[in-house]
Amino acid sequence: MLSTTEVEPPAEAPREELPGLGYRSYFLLIMVLLSACVVAERYILFVLVEPIRHDLHLSDFQIGLVKDLILAIVYVLAVIPLAHLSDRWSRKRIVAIAALVWTVSVVICSAAKGFWVMLLGRAGIGLGEGAFTPPSQAWIADLFPPKQRGTALSIFLLGASIGAFAGPALGGWAAHEYGWRKALLLASLPGLILAPIVWFTLRDVRAGLADGNTTAPQERKPFLEVARELMAIRTFPLLVVASALNTLMTMGLISWAPAFIERTHGMPAREAGMQMGGALFLGSLIGHLLGGPLADLLGRRNLRWYLWLPMTSGAIAMVVGLLILTGPAERVFPLFGLQLLVGGLAAAPLMAVVTGLAPVSSRATAVAILMVTINVIGLGGGPVLVGWLSDLLHPAYGEASLGIAMRWSLLAGVPSTILAYLASRSYKADAGAARARLDTEAAPSFVH
Structure with missing residues (x-):
């Protein structure tokens, strides 16, 4: 008689429960x-341009480099490798370190005695922003179920609206009262407080926890393999290009609005900037606040509303722009306020779709x-396209060339x-495939 030995199934990894609403709030x-x-x-540097330019003897070209271009370059170069790292390492630590990096960078800017140190400081802000954006959105997706995710991302987007208003507003006041160096030092204080709060009071959770994934993390894939996997999801590349356009x-x-108003309607740029800033702030604030909850509400009736809402808002924004x-x-x-409101409606649904379609192990990527x-x-x-078209049309249309280019x-x-629209046609099938993939990954498999 042959004897058999029973093989015990491997012990399951301890299940991780979704934190309560109090912690998630x-x-x-x-x-x-x-x-x-x-x-x-x-954005604080926008209101500090003149005192910094005179104090450090910078040209307008150098101001353009430190104000905008260096941030964009560093952000684009850093965001993908740092996002891939955050899919493989602790999101809590990356976010906390990112806050520390941009805080130290602002302090460096405040101590700058010339162009190169200021450039270094602004590059550090771009690095911190590039390290913060992907893991923060992926972390939110891990903590909020799909039916709440759009609302959570809408609330998160309020931070961008608040910062775009508070940076120039408080920075301008502080510079007037204390000078631009102390204004930057004061601006560094929030990050100095928030970095340790993230490190000591927040906690990492398993990728996809809010989607029901309670299993141990899988082996991480190389970036190129992850990118190919994402591009194979039909909805994803369509939505990425649609959003960029x-x-x-x-x-x-928006980038040419003050110049257009001055050339077309004769309003001074300073007055136009103040009025437009208030309109854009209110518009983006309302749009970001409403977009996610509206998508969550309509999405319960038909999942495609997560893409129909951005599609509709983009079409309406085009008409408003013409007006x-x-x-x-x-x-x-x-x-302008209405256009930002309509455009803001699309932001949270877009993020919810992207984080929902991606495998949980590559959401930040x-x-x-x-x-x-x-x-x-x-x-x-x-902005570059409009400027190029305006220059091209200027010999024929004069100052009216800017409006035509816009x-x-x-x-x-x-x-x-x-x-x-094409993305909305494939979205339901892709979302179902993402759900099935998650269920498969979460299902325990034993060898008997």
Whole structure:
């Protein structure tokens, strides 16, 4: 008689429970404050240009480098490798270190005696922002279930609106009262407080925990393999390009708005900037606040609303942009606010879709690919395209060439809307495949 030996199944990894609503609300508050902090550090220099330029004897070209270009370059170079690292290592530690990096960088800027030190400090802010954005969004996706994720990301986006307003507003006041160096030192305090709060009071959770993944983390894949896997999800590349084109259209308008208003309606740039800043702040704040909850509500009826909402908002933003460029002066600022409100509705649903479609082990990398594409095509390409077209048309149309070039940039909304529609057609199947993949990864397998 043959004897058999029973093989005991391997012990399951301890199950991890989703933290309670109290902790998750506290976590989200910290993420909002961090987002407001890093965006404020980016924008505070906008109101410090003149005192810094005179004190450090910088040219306008050098100011342009330290104010905008170096941040964009470092962000684009750093965001993908740092996002891939955050899919393999502790998100808590990366976010805390990112906050410390941008805090120290602001202090370096405050002590700058010349161009190169200021450039180094601003590069550090770009590095901190690139390290913060992907893991923070992936971390939120890990803690909030799909039905709540759009709302959570909407709340998170409030930080960007607050920072874009608070940085210039508080920075301008502090510079007037204490000088630009002390204004930057004061601006560094929030990051100095928030970094240890993240390190000591927040905790990492398993990737995909809010989606029901309670198993031990899988082996991490090389970046190129992850990128190929993401691009094989039909909805993902369509949505990434649609978002970048929509950003190109929006930034082609906003970045040139003060100059357009001054040339077309004769309003001084300072007055136009103040009025437009208030309209954009209110518009983006309302849009970001409403977008996620609206997508969560409509998505319960039909999942495709997570993409129909960005598709519809992009089409409406194109029409509003045309009204801005052809209407009277008194309608310009309310319409700019409306355009940012409509555009803001798309942001949280977009993030929810990207983090939901990506495998849980590569969510931060997916966000990074999205952000790099948006930065290169949208934030970089939009203003440059309008400026190039304006120069090209100037011999024939004079000062009116800028408005005509801005109208041409609106055409980017057409392929953006079409691509968003195509993405919506494949989204339900891709979301189902993502759910099935997660269920398969989470299912225990024993050898008997």
